Amino acid sequence: MSTYTTQKDAARKGIVTPQMKNILATESIDETSLLEKVAAGQIAIPANRNHSSLLGAGIGTGLRTKINVNLGVSEDCCHVESELNKVRRSIELKADAIMDLSTFGDTRTFRRKTVEISPVMIGTVPVYDAVARYGKDVGAITVDDFFDVVRMHAEDGVDFLTIHAGLNQSAVERLKNNPRLTNVVSRGGSLLLDWMHRNDCDNPFFTHFDRLLDICSQFDITLSLGDGLRPGSLHDATDAAQIQELIVLGELTKRAWAAEVQVMIEGPGHVPLNEVVSNMQLEKKLCHGAPFYVLGPLVTDVAPGYDHITSAIGGALAAANGADFLCYVTPAEHLRLPDMDDMKEGIIASRIAAHAADVAKGIPGxxxxxxxxxxxxxxxxxxxxxxxxxxxxxxxxxxxxxxxxxxxxxxxxxxxxxxxxxxxxxxxx
Structure with a gap:
């Protein structure tokens, strides 16, 4: 029987897990530093106990900047085998993580197959799947429905879950008092905003956060605290709603760490170049040094068809100044579901940005x-x-x-x- 609950708990007890051994073999970090940083929450090792094909990898201070690939089926493009081919190709192109953002069809079969064939970490957004699975109007989904889907993803071997738990009533009030140009552009954030409005109550993941932590602890899942109020335009960057949500995420991070649950913080999407560094500093300060996962950031809004470039510019600067994990952006961003060629362009652009940042911050090797x-x-x-x-x-x-x-x-x-x-x-x- 295991003598630890999560990677963070193991590190605090001085136990080197198999996943940590993978990291020590592939990164220029010593065992003492790795244990200290995982125990302190500065490095996360997403590693669900049920993901048997996983090769452990770390995200955080002192490690190589990692990149993530988004894929999955939608109602308009429901081609499961094509998306599985993208999974295989992403691994060939040396992506560090894959997020299954499926919103239609037999999502569970696709998710399980992705976990089965993937040696890299897998992430999901359970709120998307709740909508797809139940086929209900958003307002009719119950709290138990949401948490049943979270547990299902945990059982299926997902390594990290994006949960927009910081989008609570106080953050929504900030949004209403400070109108935006592009409102809410996070799909998960908008679904929860709609649910809160229809049910006249707070975010179920904020209200029942301890219930979420219990599931994460049981399966050793890393909680990726989503930025439901991330800016979707340069105009809205670093505004009151974004910062209010970030403050809440910092408070939730401490609660998760107290339960030995690993945490990543998701960051802004569209940010002017001159505000990228300050956004990194704010996250690291308000969220206590937790690994930062940025969605770009895109540094201009006027380049549809070339957003892998606008993202790589922002991603390189972000990672050189504290971001630990880059979500790729493809040329198809804002336009369509990416095809295989789009995906490759996005992966290579993100890998270039990540490597340029690693050189800048002196990552050994x-x-x-x-x-x-x-x-x-x-x-x-x-x-x-x-x-x-x-x-x-x-x-x-x-x-x-x-x-x-x-x-x-x-x-x-x-x-x-x-x-x-x-x-x-x-x-x-």
């Missing part, structure tokens, strides 16, 4: 990857360059599409290649 690439470029070693590339497929395709006369160089400079010329003078003279 991060810049060595860049140094190896630079050495391969100096040597004009094309095979090694492809092996080191974050997207070898695209790098090879570009190279093969335009062949030079001299196979050492590329068609940009040809015989005027600065690398080849300077090397001949400085190293081979």
């Amino acid at each position: 991060a810049i060595e990857w860049d140094n190896k690439m630079s050495h391969a470029r100096k040597e004009l070693d094309w095979k090694k360059m492809f092996d080191l590339a974050i997207d070898p497929e695209k790098a090879k395709a570009y190279r093969e599409s335009s062949q030079p006369i001299d196979s050492d160089v590329c068609t940009m400079c040809g015989d005027l290649c600065a690398v080849k010329r300077s090397r001949a003078i400085l190293e081979k003279a």
Whole structure:
């Protein structure tokens, strides 16, 4: 029988779990630091006891910045096998986590299959599934209905749950007193806002938070406290409603930690570039150093079709200044359900942002990857360059599409290649 309830409880007792051993083998962190940070809540290790195929990974201070991929079926695009292929492809492209955001059809079969085939952590938003599963008007869903779905996701092996528990009556009052340009853009947040309005009572996950903690503790689920009032436009960033919800999330974090439940905090979606750093500082301060999971942030609202770029800009700056986990954004954001190509573009953009941030914050080993690439470029070693590339497929395709006369160089400079010329003078003279 296990001598600990959660990864946090194990760390507090000095127990190195199998998942921690995975982290120690793949990250540049020592055992003492890992135990201290997990015990303090600065690192979360999402690892449901029922997720048998999982390879443990950590999110938080001193670790590589992780990236998440959103997928799942919807009423308009209900192609289960296509979404499972996205799961497989996401893993090939080295995503660190997958969130199943399915809202239609046989969601449980898809969720269980995703957990079964995935060695990376899996997250869900139970409120979405409550709507899909019961087929009821939102206002008719009961508190027990909500919690039955939470328990079902726990039993199915989900490693982290997004729960918008901080969107309570006080936060809604702030929203009403400070009107927004884009109101509420969080799908889970809007569903709970609707439920609260129709039932004239507070958020059931806020009111019954201890009930939620009991489930998380039983299955060792990490609670990802969702930002139901995240800004959906630059105009609404860092406003009273967003900050009010963040204050509540900080208070709920302490309650979760007291129950040995691990916590992540979800952060803003659209933020002007000059406010990104202050948003990171606010979260870390108000939420006591808990790992921060940012949804972008997108740094401009005017680039539909290119939001993987606006997100990567914001994500790199966010992660360099405290964010620990980036949710990918694809070129299809705001436009449609992403296809396989969109998904790849989003994953690569987020991985670039995460790595750039790891270099900036001095994660051990991060810049060595860049140094190896630079050495391969100096040597004009094309095979090694492809092996080191974050997207070898695209790098090879570009190279093969335009062949030079001299196979050492590329068609940009040809015989005027600065690398080849300077090397001949400085190293081979």
